[in-house]
Amino acid sequence: MAERCAVIGVGQTRHESKRIDVSQVGLVREAALRALEDADLTWKDIDALVIGKAPDLFEGVMMPELFLAEVLGGTGKPMLRVHTAGSVGGSTAIVAASLIEAGVHERVLTVAYEKQSESNAMWALSIRMPFQQALVAGAGGFFAPLIRSYMRRSGAPEDTGIRVALKDRINALKNPYAHLRFPNIDFDQIAESPMLWDPIRYLETCPSSDGACALVLSDQAGARRAPRPAWVHATAMRTEPTQFAGRDQVNPQAGKDCARDLYAKAGISNPRREIDCAEIYVPFSWFEPMWLENLGFAPEGEGWRMTYDGVTALDGDLPVNMSGGVLSSNPIGASGMLRFAEAANQVRGMAGEHQVDGARKALGHAYGGGSQYFSMWIVGDEPR
Amino acid sequence: MSDAPSVKSIITPTRLEYEFRVGGAHAEFLASLAEGKLIGKRCPGCEKVYFPARASCPRCGIAMSESVEVSDRGTVTTFCIVRVPSENIDLKLPYCAANILLDGSDLPLIALLQECEAQDVCIGMRVQAVWKPKSEWGPTFENIRYFRPSGEPDVAAEMLGAWI
Numbered sequence: 133m134a135e136r137c138a139v140i141g142v143g144q145t146r147h148e149s150k151r152i153d154v155s156q157v158g159l160v161r162e163a164a165l166r167a168l169e170d171a172d173l174t175w176k177d178i179d180a181l182v183i184g185k186a187p188d189l190f191e192g193v194m195m196p197e198l199f200l201a202e203v204l205g206g207t208g209k210p211m212l213r214v215h216t217a218g219s220v221g222g223s224t225a226i227v228a229a230s231l232i233e234a235g236v237h238e239r240v241l242t243v244a245y246e247k248q249s250e251s252n253a254m255w256a257l258s259i260r261m262p263f264q265q266a267l268v269a270g271a272g273g274f275f276a277p278l279i280r281s282y283m284r285r286s287g288a289p290e291d292t293g294i295r296v297a298l299k300d301r302i303n304a305l306k307n308p309y310a311h312l313r314f315p316n317i318d319f320d321q322i323a324e325s326p327m328l329w330d331p332i333r334y335l336e337t338c339p340s341s342d343g344a345c346a347l348v349l350s351d352q353a354g355a356r357r358a359p360r361p362a363w364v365h366a367t368a369m370r371t372e373p374t375q376f377a378g379r380d381q382v383n384p385q386a387g388k389d390c391a392r393d394l395y396a397k398a399g400i401s402n403p404r405r406e407i408d409c410a411e412i413y414v415p416f417s418w419f420e421p422m423w424l425e426n427l428g429f430a431p432e433g434e435g436w437r438m439t440y441d442g443v444t445a446l447d448g449d450l451p452v453n454m455s456g457g458v459l460s461s462n463p464i465g466a467s468g469m470l471r472f473a474e475a476a477n478q479v480r481g482m483a484g485e486h487q488v489d490g491a492r493k494a495l496g497h498a499y500g501g502g503s504q505y506f507s508m509w510i511v512g513d514e515p516r
Numbered sequence: 517m518s519d520a521p522s523v524k525s526i527i528t529p530t531r532l533e534y535e536f537r538v539g540g541a542h543a544e545f546l547a548s549l550a551e552g553k554l555i556g557k558r559c560p561g562c563e564k565v566y567f568p569a570r571a572s573c574p575r576c577g578i579a580m581s582e583s584v585e586v587s588d589r590g591t592v593t594t595f596c597i598v599r600v601p602s603e604n605i606d607l608k609l610p611y612c613a614a615n616i617l618l619d620g621s622d623l624p625l626i627a628l629l630q631e632c633e634a635q636d637v638c639i640g641m642r643v644q645a646v647w648k649p650k651s652e653w654g655p656t657f658e659n660i661r662y663f664r665p666s667g668e669p670d671v672a673a674e675m676l677g678a679w680i
Contacts, residue, residue: 152525
């Protein structure tokens with residue numbers, strides 16, 4: 133790596149089902165202005181802009197980057213738009229970081245968002261294929277069978293998913309930006325909530341949110357001047373086809389390879405011991421144990437034990453989804469960047485009420501498509 | 517300021533229609549359906565059979581030419597009981613969307629499973645296609661109305677390998 137990169141500004145919006153008080157323009161500016169303010173910079177300090185969001189059908193507006201570049205200070209500067217489905221918030225931050233690490237730019241603003249209320253994401257994800265019956269009802273319909281497979285394979289206790297949801301929903305109460313906040317949430321409310329895509333219950337499911345996230349990334353010189361930078365230690369991305377014969381959809385090879393590559397680049401030999409906290413992309417509660425295994429934090433079939441033993445709780449040995457996670461806020465295009473941003477804020481000591489004491493090294497993780505795109509980064513309080 | 521009500525949003529409908537160019541493998545697959553046959557393709561590299569037939573192997577990245585007829589019977593590898601309505605799915609709730617590995621194919625397809633109560637569906641269940649009357653067949657997978665339990669004994673989960 134020629135140049136070091138650090139996060140010096142983080143911003144996000146309030147996440148809600150319908151942000152009718154702002155347009156898409158207003159939404160992305162809300163996050164971007166907060167990130168600039170956090171970095172103590174202005175639009176003119178930014179060299180380049182990298183925008184990410186999930187499929188255009190989620191708003192029904194094609195190529196929104198055409199009108200977003202100008203409102204994000206992009207006029208006269210390089211602009212890129214990134215798309216890798218649900219993982220896009222992560223891969224957008226990685227593209228932005230690459231521009232710094234390659235020595236192309238000194239300061240890059242990266243913004244990811246979704247304004248789901250402007251269209252219907254479940255409709256957009258249930259498009260009829262030419263010679264198949266329309267059966268897969270949105271993302272839940274696609275992922276529920278994989279969760280059922282995991283339950284069968286691992287023999288995990290049936291209430292594992294409820295425990296994950298309870299933890300994340302309690303964490304969300306400490307996050308002022310979280311969309312879903314249930315002040316009196318308890319185990320029984322989640323257990324008794326209706327099955328939507330059996331075995332996925334309503335309260336084990338992410339919401340549909342309007343929201344945005346933005347990061348200001350800087351080279352080493354700028355990061356040295358910033359009061360609390362989060363240094364990017366490593367980034368990694370991988371992809372594999374949605375379907376192929378023999379594919380392990382529960383524990384995809386692309387995710388395992390991505391994590392292995394990430395840890396190697398970050399000089400991590402024992403992720404379970406060396407990483408202080410992890411913010412991972414869990415849109416349905418059972419994905420916590422599934423990804424804990426895929427990420428190498430637990431042996432295959434044992435990830436549920438970490439949830440069960442309280443290891444992943446905010447006061448546990450490896451806190452996971454301190455912000456309340458995707459289960460509590462899901463502006464799809466921004467969801468990956470929110471994970472990366474939470475990891476950065478943890479090592480900056482700026483995570484507020486959900487700060488993990490002494491967090492010095494954190495993982496941000498995102499996935500997308502049919503569990504086929506993965507993007508991850510490791511950030512630390514000191515340069516590697 | 518005027519007294520006119522403020523405008524918060526307007527509705528602008530979007531329509532999307534497209535013409536699907538089937539290509540060689542899909543053309544063969546669809547033409548065979550009109551004769552009541554299920555045609556897949558075998559990869560010359562990994563020797564896996566892909567149904568529906570497709571032109572290239574997604575894993576090996578090479579062209580597939582050998583056509584293989586697969587059975588209209590198969591095994592449920594996993595499934596979802598859908599209890600939530602979706603705008604473009606016109607089925608009575610709840611319904612079972614099952615991942616079915618047809619005999620002779622190496623890739624499960626997602627299909628509707630009926631004539632079975634939700635609580636009776638299980639991993640390893642044997643199922644068979646229920647076809648429309650022959651007079652209604654065309655070059656479409658809709659010739660198969662749905663799948664139903666075949667009554668054969670369940671397949672042990674261990675036999676289904678990574679598909680579970």
